[in-house]
Amino acid sequence: xxxxxxxATSWPKPQTVYRxxxxxxxxxxxxxxxxxxxxxxxxxxxxxxxxxxxxxxxHLNDPFRIIFTSNCTDSLNLAIKGSVLPGDHVITTSMEHxxxxxxxxxxxxxxxxxxxxxCDKEGRVDPDDIKSAIRPNTHLIITTxxxxxxxxxMPIEEIGKIAxxxxxxxxxxxxxxxxxxxxxxxxxPVDMLAFPGHKGLLGPQGTGGLxxxxxxxxxxxxxxxxxxxxxxxxxxxxxxxxxxxxTMNTPGIAGLGAGVKYILKEGQSRILAHEKRLGxxxxxxxxxxxxxxxxxxxxxxxxxxxxxxxxxxxDSSEVSNLLDERYxxxxxxxxxxxxxxxxxxxxxxxxxxRFSYGIFNSLDEVKACIRALEEISRK
Amino acid sequence: xxxxxxxATSWPKPQTVYRxxxxxxxxxxxxxxxxxxxxxxxxxxxxxxxxxxxxxxxHLNDPFRIIFTSNCTDSLNLAIKGSVLPGDHVITTSMEHxxxxxxxxxxxxxxxxxxxxxCDKEGRVDPDDIKSAIRPNTHLIITTxxxxxxxxxMPIEEIGKIAxxxxxxxxxxxxxxxxxxxxxxxxxPVDMLAFPGHKGLLGPQGTGGLxxxxxxxxxxxxxxxxxxxxxxxxxxxxxxxxxxxxTMNTPGIAGLGAGVKYILKEGQSRILAHEKRLGxxxxxxxxxxxxxxxxxxxxxxxxxxxxxxxxxxxDSSEVSNLLDERYxxxxxxxxxxxxxxxxxxxxxxxxxxRFSYGIFNSLDEVKACIRALEEISRK
Numbered sequence: 001x002x003x004x005x006x007x008a009t010s011w012p013k014p015q016t017v018y019r020x021x022x023x024x025x026x027x028x029x030x031x032x033x034x035x036x037x038x039x040x041x042x043x044x045x046x047x048x049x050x051x052x053x054x055x056x057x058x059h060l061n062d063p064f065r066i067i068f069t070s071n072c073t074d075s076l077n078l079a080i081k082g083s084v085l086p087g088d089h090v091i092t093t094s095m096e097h098x099x100x101x102x103x104x105x106x107x108x109x110x111x112x113x114x115x116x117x118x119c120d121k122e123g124r125v126d127p128d129d130i131k132s133a134i135r136p137n138t139h140l141i142i143t144t145x146x147x148x149x150x151x152x153x154m155p156i157e158e159i160g161k162i163a164x165x166x167x168x169x170x171x172x173x174x175x176x177x178x179x180x181x182x183x184x185x186x187x188x189p190v191d192m193l194a195f196p197g198h199k200g201l202l203g204p205q206g207t208g209g210l211x212x213x214x215x216x217x218x219x220x221x222x223x224x225x226x227x228x229x230x231x232x233x234x235x236x237x238x239x240x241x242x243x244x245x246x247t248m249n250t251p252g253i254a255g256l257g258a259g260v261k262y263i264l265k266e267g268q269s270r271i272l273a274h275e276k277r278l279g280x281x282x283x284x285x286x287x288x289x290x291x292x293x294x295x296x297x298x299x300x301x302x303x304x305x306x307x308x309x310x311x312x313x314x315d316s317s318e319v320s321n322l323l324d325e326r327y328x329x330x331x332x333x334x335x336x337x338x339x340x341x342x343x344x345x346x347x348x349x350x351x352x353x354r355f356s357y358g359i360f361n362s363l364d365e366v367k368a369c370i371r372a373l374e375e376i377s378r379k
Numbered sequence: 380x381x382x383x384x385x386x387a388t389s390w391p392k393p394q395t396v397y398r399x400x401x402x403x404x405x406x407x408x409x410x411x412x413x414x415x416x417x418x419x420x421x422x423x424x425x426x427x428x429x430x431x432x433x434x435x436x437x438h439l440n441d442p443f444r445i446i447f448t449s450n451c452t453d454s455l456n457l458a459i460k461g462s463v464l465p466g467d468h469v470i471t472t473s474m475e476h477x478x479x480x481x482x483x484x485x486x487x488x489x490x491x492x493x494x495x496x497x498c499d500k501e502g503r504v505d506p507d508d509i510k511s512a513i514r515p516n517t518h519l520i521i522t523t524x525x526x527x528x529x530x531x532x533m534p535i536e537e538i539g540k541i542a543x544x545x546x547x548x549x550x551x552x553x554x555x556x557x558x559x560x561x562x563x564x565x566x567x568p569v570d571m572l573a574f575p576g577h578k579g580l581l582g583p584q585g586t587g588g589l590x591x592x593x594x595x596x597x598x599x600x601x602x603x604x605x606x607x608x609x610x611x612x613x614x615x616x617x618x619x620x621x622x623x624x625x626t627m628n629t630p631g632i633a634g635l636g637a638g639v640k641y642i643l644k645e646g647q648s649r650i651l652a653h654e655k656r657l658g659x660x661x662x663x664x665x666x667x668x669x670x671x672x673x674x675x676x677x678x679x680x681x682x683x684x685x686x687x688x689x690x691x692x693x694d695s696s697e698v699s700n701l702l703d704e705r706y707x708x709x710x711x712x713x714x715x716x717x718x719x720x721x722x723x724x725x726x727x728x729x730x731x732x733r734f735s736y737g738i739f740n741s742l743d744e745v746k747a748c749i750r751a752l753e754e755i756s757r758k
Contacts, residue, residue, distance in 0.1 A: 206628025249585025
């Protein structure tokens with residue numbers, strides 16, 4: 001099978017990820033941060049190790065400013081619901097995933113004001129449009145780092161500067177970029193970064209995180225046992241415990257640490273260069289095939305490893321099924337949980353056939369995808 | 380090492396659990412419920428399989444009334460915050476874990492009214508006291524099924540009947556009982572059952588669940604992509620999607636399915652009989668050792684696999700450290716994230732040394748624990 005669904009979950013994982021998950025379960029499967037015995041201490045250490053790996057990747061100093069969550073949606077809900085209240089105003093874009101749009105639309109029912117800044121047909125946002133949308137009660141700006149539909153990379157540095165100039169916290173959804181694009185949080189004007197563990201970071205499903213800048217005061221949205229301040233029936237105020245109630249997914253987080261370690265060892269720039277080669281081949285070949293429409297910017301430097309296409313007016317789900325059944329190519333059709341993005345690029349009815357490649361895809365696999373699309377387009 | 384910390388996380392797991400987690404990651408590590416390709420479909424099937432195993436264990440018909448969460452704390456937060464609002468009244472007990480107490484105390488700040496019904500020194504609650512606490516605005520009754528400090532089993536059937544008679548939803552925290560005590564939800568008057576995956580159910584950390592009775596209307600507390608109704612920017616209303624946003628912990632849930640399958644195959648009554656044998660030996664031997672105080676009911680039928688003790692006025696953390704360092708016995712000392720319970724049984728200052736045994740502990744291991752306690756108590 002040719003796996004081209006890395007934007008949903010990266011697969012396969014590096015062998016060290018599998019090994020670390022199992023070794024964690026078998027050898028130190030106790031509860032981290034609770035009991036004081038050797039195995040529990042080891043379990044606690046593995047959480048710290050993964051935080052430290054993430055700090056290295058994102059250029060951060062304080063591992064306790066990285067909060068573990070169960071996925072990026074969980075991170076985004078915490079970041080959004082912990083920051084804003086009814087009556088506040090939030091600015092976001094028309095390219096967001098439902099993990100951003102749905103919490104906002106739900107809070108809108110209670111009186112949150114939301115502006116979805118319109119992006120162009122390639123999924124690009126104009127930072128000036130975000131600036132113009134600022135109101136006196138704007139308390140949060142949220143954008144994706146790259147669209148999960150078109151791969152379009154957003155100008156987060158420019159948007160972050162606007163946010164900083166206006167004293168408004170800036171939340172970035174790094175679902176499609178964490179582990180893939182360089183993200184230097186020591187320099188970028190980003191106040192919160194939400195990321196999944198199971199995509200570009202090569203960790204297991206059931207992991208995710210949220211970086212919180214020291215200037216940000218965030219309410220927790222869950223309370224419970226934290227293993228700390230056990231004498232108190234109130235949630236502790238210290239990080240990361242304030243936001244990490246209940247037993248963590250220790251084997252998953254151990255695997256995430258191994259995934260990030262793998263990226264650091266291989267070198268992010270080498271991984272990115274490989275993905276750029278795949279993208280170049282893919283986009284150039286597709287531009288030669290009659291009847292295929294390719295979405296997103298044509299400039300490769302403006303996009304991540306996502307190639308969304310349509311063949312004439314063929315239904316995107318049907319094409320995706322055909323790719324699976326006849327060519328053994330795994331892609332995702334339809335709307336990708338991002339109806340606003342599809343409205344923006346004009347594919348709300350048809351959806352798109354999304355190929356998303358990663359570190360373990362080869363040029364030969366991309367060629368096989370191109371051949372398959374060519375064949376289908378001829379029918 | 381002798382692992383006596385199963386009330387925090389059960390360890391080891393059945394071999395099938397390890398194998399299933401890895402096989403899921405290696406062979407069908409795609410995103411469940413999103414794309415339509417073979418591997419994604421397989422990932423979706425494993426979620427359904429685990430729901431079905433849980434239905435068999437809990438005597439339920441509809442697998443979609445079991446919601447997957449990241450741990451029992453997550454389940455309890457959903458059940459509590461999805462049911463009650465400021466101005467409502469909630470009844471709970473003085474034996475609850477902070478996973479119940481902390482969300483309630485947090486909501487109290489916003490105007491929720493909370494009654495903590497006092498339990499006796501053995502951790503027992505009188506159902507009549509719960510009945511007497513009911514007010515016109517009581518909208519939820521919450522009790523643990525068994526205390527994580529003393530193992531005291533609560534009379535959930537009687538409490539549930541009182542709740543039903545008054546039309547008040549009843550939420551049970553099954554952290555210490557799911558997979559250990561028989562729980563027949565086709566007969567018990569329980570409206571919501573919150574459970575962890577990584578304790579008695581023998582699954583991996585990072586898993587948990589909430590059963591929701593058809594009569595219960597629960598608001599979701601998170602929104603995001605669900606893979607369903609992708610055209611809508613509002614959260615879908617159908618179960619389980621309404622409460623399951625973002626990518627699930629598929630390998631963890633696969634492992635949980637294997638854990639529950641193991642319990643069903645071994646037979647819950649046989650497992651329970653084994654644990655009762657361990658408990659009988661433990662409690663009888665401790666009653667013969669001078670200077671050891673054992674907490675909770677002396678009647679074995681009133682308690683689960685937890686033996687909480689103190690040796691004279693020795694600090695419980697120090698004794699726990701000694702057990703770890705000198706005897707290689709893993710226990711948990713101090714307050715076990717349950718300060719209210721320790722206040723109730725009179726151990727708020729000293730804490731207790733908690734031994735919690737499980738399916739994989741042997742009589743010989745219990746004997747070793749007894750010998751160790753005997754030795755320490757002589758010093």
